[in-house]
Amino acid sequence: MKPIVLALAALVAPAALAADQPAVDPARVEATVKAAFRSAPPDWQPRLIPDETLKECSATDNSPTAAQFEAIQKREAATIRYPDDGNFVGDWKKGERLAQSGYGLRFTDYPPRNPNGGNCFACHQMTRQEVSYGTIGPSLLGYGKARGTAPEALKTVYEKIYNPHATFACSLMPRFGTNKVLTVEQIKDLVALLMDPASPVNQ
Ligand code: HEC
Incomplete structure (x- = not known):
């Protein structure tokens, strides 16, 4: 009998321990993260403090309520x-x-010697030629071919790159325009990559 009792105790113990643990203190987490990046450049520092959107997405494990979802998208679209x-x-x-x-915002990129890149291939397949790509985001092969070149379609892609949270509250894609990673001109070049019928994305 004894071994069975011990095994049961082992199953129950972790649950009891977890209940005893104090709740995570967000202020302490923030302070610890900030302390870990003491030498971060000034334009990088604010990135260590989650804004309202990131806080809400983290607190709800990226599943905000319908009302939060709407409010986040409205706030992000306004940027x-x-x-x-x-x-x-x-x-x-x-x-x-x-x-x-993938140039930009890394500690080795200071002082900046080149314009920031978008690093889109890190998460998306985009062209058939590039065989090295990540899969966190959907494949964007043939993106423009499927959507056409009507002004509304072009505007939608521009907005997606500028701020993905405006159309998907807790998107995992960075807010390239809002966070000033890319300029308006650079975002237009990326819209062309996705939407221009001559681009390798649409061949
Ligand atoms: C860290 C990963 C990541 C990076 C880097 C990234 N994306 Fe995304 N992207 C995603 C994810 C995840 C989605 C799906 C969720 C969403 O729609 O927001 C997405 C969605 C998209 C969509 C909409 C796809 C659709 O179904 O209509 C477009 C367009 C897009 N990304 C373009 C880009 C471009 C251009 C870049 C580079 C400037 C880029 N992405 C960089 C993760 C990323």
Whole structure:
């Protein structure tokens, strides 16, 4: 009988321990994270403090209530700035280089010697030529071919890259425009990469 009792005790013990643990103190977590990145450059420091959106997404394990979902998207959409000339499409060749480039925001990139890249291939398949890509995001092969080049379609992609949280509250994709990782011109080049019928994405 004894071994069975011991085995049961082993099953019960971890649950009891977990209940005894204090709740995670967010202020302590923030302070610890900040202390770990003491030498972070000034423009990087604010990234250590989660904003309202990231806090809500973390607290709900990326499953906010319907009301939170709507509120997050509304707040994030309000941060989107549009091109002055109303044109959403740049140069797909520049866009392809940006999508390939992971330059920027790393500690070794200070002081900046090159424009930031988008690192899109880290999460997306985009062209048939590039065989090294991540799969956190959906494949974007043929993205423009499937959507056409109507102004509304171009605007939607621009908004997605500028701030993915505006259309998917707890997206795992970075807010490239809102967080000033990429400029309006760079985002236009990426729109071209995805939407231009001549781009390798649509071949
Ligand atoms: C850290 C991973 C990550 C990076 C880097 C990333 N994305 Fe995403 N992307 C995602 C995820 C996850 C989704 C799906 C969720 C969503 O729609 O927000 C997505 C969705 C998208 C969509 C919408 C797809 C659809 O179904 O309509 C587009 C367009 C897109 N990404 C473009 C880009 C571009 C361009 C870049 C580079 C500037 C980029 N992504 C960088 C993760 C990423």
